Amino acid sequence: MSEIKIQNISKAFGSARVLNDISFAVQDGHLLSLLGPSGCGKTTLLRIIAGLEYADEGSVFVGERDLTPVPVEKRNIGVVFQNYALIPHMTVFNNIAYGLKIRKIAPDVIRKKVEEYISLVGLEGMTDRKVTQLSGGQQQRVALARALIIEPDILLLDEPLSALDRKIRAEMQYEIRRIQQQVGITTVFVTHDQEEALTMSDEILLMHNGRIEQFATPKEIYNHPVSLYASDFLGKANTLTGTLETREGGWFVSGEGWSFPVRPKEGFAAGEQVYLAIRGEQVGIYAEPAEHTVACTVKNIVFTGEICRLMVDLQGTAMTVSCINVLADRFRAGQTVYIGVDPAITHYFKIS
Numbered sequence: 008m009s010e011i012k013i014q015n016i017s018k019a020f021g022s023a024r025v026l027n028d029i030s031f032a033v034q035d036g037h038l039l040s041l042l043g044p045s046g047c048g049k050t051t052l053l054r055i056i057a058g059l060e061y062a063d064e065g066s067v068f069v070g071e072r073d074l075t076p077v078p079v080e081k082r083n084i085g086v087v088f089q090n091y092a093l094i095p096h097m098t099v100f101n102n103i104a105y106g107l108k109i110r111k112i113a114p115d116v117i118r119k120k121v122e123e124y125i126s127l128v129g130l131e132g133m134t135d136r137k138v139t140q141l142s143g144g145q146q147q148r149v150a151l152a153r154a155l156i157i158e159p160d161i162l163l164l165d166e167p168l169s170a171l172d173r174k175i176r177a178e179m180q181y182e183i184r185r186i187q188q189q190v191g192i193t194t195v196f197v198t199h200d201q202e203e204a205l206t207m208s209d210e211i212l213l214m215h216n217g218r219i220e221q222f223a224t225p226k227e228i229y230n231h232p233v234s235l236y237a238s239d240f241l242g243k244a245n246t247l248t249g250t251l252e253t254r255e256g257g258w259f260v261s262g263e264g265w266s267f268p269v270r271p272k273e274g275f276a277a278g279e280q281v282y283l284a285i286r287g288e289q290v291g292i293y294a295e296p297a298e299h300t301v302a303c304t305v306k307n308i309v310f311t312g313e314i315c316r317l318m319v320d321l322q323g324t325a326m327t328v329s330c331i332n333v334l335a336d337r338f339r340a341g342q343t344v345y346i347g348v349d350p351a352i353t354h355y356f357k358i359s
């Protein structure tokens with residue numbers, strides 16, 4: 008069992024508090040993404056788990072083992088960084104074999120194992136190349152094999168894909184996930200890219216200024232963000248300012264000339280001003296009015312490849328609605344359309 012348990016971790020550099028009472032667990036075999044903007048403390052937290060940095064307070068457990076006082080070399084953790092940290096003059100083989108050589112494993116065992124891990128990460132035929140003769144994606148595969156070959160209890164990855172271009176990055180997202188699942192290793196993956204976190208993770212831990220903003224599965228955090236910060240960070244949403252109303256036995260958020268149904272929420276009262284967050288792709292758009300739809304004017308339709316973005320004017324407020332291309336073909340600039348939202352995935356937040 009290699010569950011990771013982080014308990015009440017706090018850390019300051021001088022007078023700057025970087026991590027504030029962080030607690031969470033990663034189940035055995037799961038991949039957790041630490042997600043958040045630059046400077047929110049992701050790398051510091053990862054380094055504390057790795058043993059490259061010590062927390063001021065709190066503990067790190069892997070399985071039943073309390074690693075808090077254990078030095079880095081005794082933790083048995085695999086780490087991959089953004090810059091790969093490969094040894095440039097060495098071959099793929101020697102880079103991957105490195106951790107086994109310093110453990111003084113017999114050469115024939117090393118050769119067999121390196122071959123196994125080269126095949127796991129898809130680098131067959133490249134064994135004797137110098138790592139400087141590899142592409143960024145291939146170098147990251149070497150880094151991954153090197154981290155995994157020591158059979159670590161857990162794997163930590165700090166923005167391993169951020170140096171790669173878009174296409175290779177997407178390919179490596181699937182590759183890392185495939186390898187992680189094949190090996191079944193409990194993993195913490197640092198990223199500031201929401202799409203990457205949504206694509207790869209079993210769970211996402213969203214951080215905000217050294218605190219946990221939300222801990223949830225990708226679907227849950229995307230569909231049910233707990234705050235405007237979480238809603239904004241996980242994807243584009245239209246943020247409208249409106250007033251909470253109760254009528255016809257239901258709750259609504261209403262503004263000048265518009266009103267959308269929402270779910271009741273504890274701690275909110277009718278008459279309160281709130282932010283209403285509506286994701287562009289979660290909006291229904293119709294040519295005819297229906298119950299609880301609001302009339303808008305299409306201002307512009309932008310083709311982006313996979314989807315179209317309709318810029319609409321909602322009674323004086325600009326909104327963006329996304330839909331697949333075939334659907335967008337039904338609409339024209341200048342046309343009156345009707346938009347509606349699903350209250351189950353439409354969220355409102357306090358204006359603080």
Ligand SMILES: Nc1ncnc2c1ncn2[C@@H]1O[C@H](COP(=O)(O)OP(=O)(O)OP(=O)(O)O)[C@@H](O)[C@H]1O
Nearest residue numbers: 020021025043044045046047048049050051052199
């Ligand atoms: N060794 C250090 N000494 C002083 N301050 C530090 C040190 N390491 C990190 N910090 C500060 O701690 C904060 C968190 O840094 P950290 O590297 O954990 O952020 P991050 O979320 O990984 O950011 P990024 O996405 O840019 O990598 C930052 O304000 C940073 O300047």
Ligand SMILES: [Mg+2]
Nearest residue numbers: 049050051165
């Ligand atoms: Mg970082």
